[in-house]
Amino acid sequence: MLSESGKIVARRFSGRLVESGLLILAVALGVGAASSGFSLLGNTIRAGKEMLASPAYRELVVSARSNADEMTVPAVKKPAASNVALTSSDLDAASLAPAVAFSYVQNRDDLQFINAASIKQEESFAASFGAPGAAVSASGGTVLVTGAAPQGASGAAPAPAGAKRAATDQGPPGFRRMTEDDLKKAQAQADLVIVDGMERLNGFLVTPAFFDAWGMKASLGSLLTDSDAQGSASALVLGSSAAAKIAGQGKSASDLIGKKLLTRDGNMQVVGVLAPTGTTSYDESFFAPYKTYASTGAGNGPPRMWQFNTQLRFTVSDVTKLAETEKLLTGWFESRFGEGQIAISNPRSEAQKLIDRNQGIGLLILFLSLSGLFIALVNVSHILMSRGLRMRKGVGIMMALGASRSSVLRLFASEATAVSVAGSLLGGLFALPISRSMQSALGLSGGSWLFVVLGIVASWLLTLAFSVAPAWQNSRIVPAEAMRVA
Amino acid sequence: MITLKNVSKEYDLVGSTVNALDDVSLTIDRGEYVAIMGPSGSGKSTLLHILGILDTSTSGQYLLEDYDITALPDREHARIRNKHFGFIFQSFNLFSELSALENVMLPMSYAGVPFRKRRERAELLLGDMGLAHRMQHLPTMMSGGEQQRVAIARALANDPDVILADEPTGNLPSDKGEEIMTTLESLNENGVTIVMVTHNPEQGRRAKRRVLIRDGKLEDEARHA
Numbered sequence: 001m002l003s004e005s006g007k008i009v010a011r012r013f014s015g016r017l018v019e020s021g022l023l024i025l026a027v028a029l030g031v032g033a034a035s036s037g038f039s040l041l042g043n044t045i046r047a048g049k050e051m052l053a054s055p056a057y058r059e060l061v062v063s064a065r066s067n068a069d070e071m072t073v074p075a076v077k078k079p080a081a082s083n084v085a086l087t088s089s090d091l092d093a094a095s096l097a098p099a100v101a102f103s104y105v106q107n108r109d110d111l112q113f114i115n116a117a118s119i120k121q122e123e124s125f126a127a128s129f130g131a132p133g134a135a136v137s138a139s140g141g142t143v144l145v146t147g148a149a150p151q152g153a154s155g156a157a158p159a160p161a162g163a164k165r166a167a168t169d170q171g172p173p174g175f176r177r178m179t180e181d182d183l184k185k186a187q188a189q190a191d192l193v194i195v196d197g198m199e200r201l202n203g204f205l206v207t208p209a210f211f212d213a214w215g216m217k218a219s220l221g222s223l224l225t226d227s228d229a230q231g232s233a234s235a236l237v238l239g240s241s242a243a244a245k246i247a248g249q250g251k252s253a254s255d256l257i258g259k260k261l262l263t264r265d266g267n268m269q270v271v272g273v274l275a276p277t278g279t280t281s282y283d284e285s286f287f288a289p290y291k292t293y294a295s296t297g298a299g300n301g302p303p304r305m306w307q308f309n310t311q312l313r314f315t316v317s318d319v320t321k322l323a324e325t326e327k328l329l330t331g332w333f334e335s336r337f338g339e340g341q342i343a344i345s346n347p348r349s350e351a352q353k354l355i356d357r358n359q360g361i362g363l364l365i366l367f368l369s370l371s372g373l374f375i376a377l378v379n380v381s382h383i384l385m386s387r388g389l390r391m392r393k394g395v396g397i398m399m400a401l402g403a404s405r406s407s408v409l410r411l412f413a414s415e416a417t418a419v420s421v422a423g424s425l426l427g428g429l430f431a432l433p434i435s436r437s438m439q440s441a442l443g444l445s446g447g448s449w450l451f452v453v454l455g456i457v458a459s460w461l462l463t464l465a466f467s468v469a470p471a472w473q474n475s476r477i478v479p480a481e482a483m484r485v486a
Numbered sequence: 487m488i489t490l491k492n493v494s495k496e497y498d499l500v501g502s503t504v505n506a507l508d509d510v511s512l513t514i515d516r517g518e519y520v521a522i523m524g525p526s527g528s529g530k531s532t533l534l535h536i537l538g539i540l541d542t543s544t545s546g547q548y549l550l551e552d553y554d555i556t557a558l559p560d561r562e563h564a565r566i567r568n569k570h571f572g573f574i575f576q577s578f579n580l581f582s583e584l585s586a587l588e589n590v591m592l593p594m595s596y597a598g599v600p601f602r603k604r605r606e607r608a609e610l611l612l613g614d615m616g617l618a619h620r621m622q623h624l625p626t627m628m629s630g631g632e633q634q635r636v637a638i639a640r641a642l643a644n645d646p647d648v649i650l651a652d653e654p655t656g657n658l659p660s661d662k663g664e665e666i667m668t669t670l671e672s673l674n675e676n677g678v679t680i681v682m683v684t685h686n687p688e689q690g691r692r693a694k695r696r697v698l699i700r701d702g703k704l705e706d707e708a709r710h711a
Contacts, residue, residue, distance in 0.1 A: 402564055405561075
């Protein structure tokens with residue numbers, strides 16, 4: 001329950017509702033802006049650190065120049081993309097660079113599942129554009145069933161993963177579109193999984209060192225090995241979310257281990273499921289072994305289309321050695337392919353530029369918001385001071401009745417605290433959407449609310465200091481002088 | 487009970503010093519009824535403020551019950567004001583935000599009296615002042631005489647040794663002023679020491695002792711039974 005002197009302040013406060021409301025609003029705006037700025041800078045720094053801690057920013061990416069430049073350089077200016085194709089054997093370049101801890105291939109790919117919906121779609125497409133049973137190009141949408149169909153249905157041998165494009169280009173004889181009957185037979189096979197309700201799954205073709213570089217572990221089964229890349233079997237590792245999605249609701253991903261998934265690229269055997277990585281793009285992906293054209297069993301020959309897209313990645317153990325390693329690798333690849341044929345990019349330096357820019361913006365916004373808070377607090381301080389002056393005679397009377405300076409200070413301080421707490425809570429309501437909006441403007445996602453809360457607490461403490469200062473000054477009066485006020 | 491020894495009070499005005507009190511020595515015994523009189527600006531209120539520790543002297547000594555309180559810290563001064571003195575002002579100085587009851591309860595809250603007890607005491611005091619029916623009224627809803635009686639009840643809240651009254655009837659019509667004077671005399675008869683600043687010679691004559699002050703100096707003193 002409020003003491004009588006507390007009631008005086010509370011009733012004066014509520015008696016000047018507009019002034020009190022403006023006072024709280026001024027604090028709220030200042031605190032809201034400052035805590036948003038604080039949160040933005042904090043999240044920018046956090047996101048920068050998290051970004052640079054990723055293995056992706058400890059590596060150098062090597063790709064064929066034509067491939068690397070295709071989005072920025074006009075087609076006519078491309079160097080002869082002729083015969084420059086990288087393969088996993090080029091990872092040997094790592095032996096020249098002592099700072100390289102891991103070297104691997106990571107190419108984007110996707111799996112297209114065969115299921116009732118895809119067969120229906122293909123049949124409809126074939127009815128419109130071609131005779132049933134005709135083998136047309138994969139880009140045309142025909143299901144090529146080299147092994148996608150169950151054994152005995154087509155009699156064709158499984159195609160190796162990573163050799164998809166080659167097979168498509170060549171269009172080997174004996175390919176035919178899978179029918180509903182084939183699907184029924186496939187469903188009867190205990191070790192074959194037909195993935196319903198999913199058209200495709202994005203993923204990567206990788207060499208085994210990829211998992212070591214990213215510190216990935218298998219929660220079920222095993223990871224890919226060198227023998228998976230060499231053999232003709234089609235092994236597959238699934239990310240945790242992808243496995244859960246394929247297994248279906250209420251089913252365990254462990255049921256998938258050893259099973260084969262029916263895809264356009266053949267029957268892909270699930271050998272393992274990754275433990276959650278915390279990186280959504282990996283958790284929702286598959287990982288198949290990267291294979292050179294030679295390892296597909298197709299023999300030595302000219303590089304095929306998918307090899308032009310091969311990206312080699314070299315992860316360094318010490319990021320300060322990135323530049324030095326880049327020089328060594330550049331020398332190695334130029335000597336092998338010639339000058340200008342290979343592009344080596346350093347994602348870390350690009351990321352660092354982005355982080356520096358974001359942190360600069362964050363600092364600027366924090367400075368501006370703190371300036372806003374300062375201006376708001378100076379005004380709040382003035383208003384509280386003038387409220388104290390208006391109450392000066394009352395304070396003198398309170399002191400005459402036995403109030404000490406410390407009790408008067410407590411009285412004003414409690415008013416200041418109430419204003420600053422109410423303003424800060426309201427400011428917090430402003431800060432939450434503002435900080436989220438500013439973060440999304442800078443492309444930051446998953447910001448921590450902790451920074452908003454810290455910003456609110458820091459701004460509140462500053463507000464309290466500005467509010468208590470007039471309270472302290474108003475308590476330092478001589479009662480007799482205070483009571484002379486008319 | 488109260489002894490002032492060679493007390494002076496100087497104010498610094500722009501470029502000059504004003505002596506509000508000049509070497510004042512005064513002793514007030516327990517149970518006295520003292521009227522401090524003098525023309526405007528003579529230092530009456532300053533003397534009353536120093537007696538009530540609302541202000542401090544520039545020099546001299548203040549003894550309360552033979553204890554020198556001049557150098558005590560603010561907290562002790564506040565405690566002494568709260569426990570030993572009750573103040574009555576010309577303009578009542580009630581808090582307009584508080585009811586009559588709450589105004590009387592206020593000094594007891596500084597003394598740490600629990601809510602229930604201070605409420606009971608305030609109700610008793612207001613009842614004694616004939617204001618039982620006005621307890622929940624705000625000062626703005628009361629007449630001047632009623633407000634001053636609330637102020638007297640407030641002054642008596644912590645059962646003080648001394649009532650310091652600064653022109654207690656100055657803002658009241660004569661009939662209401664007479665009521666207040668009667669109340670003060672009644673309190674004095676019950677053993678409360680009264681020190682009253684007044685311009686009014688008639689009221690001064692009703693006090694047991696008159697002190698005349700002029701230009702900050704005690705000039706004359708008269709006692710009668």
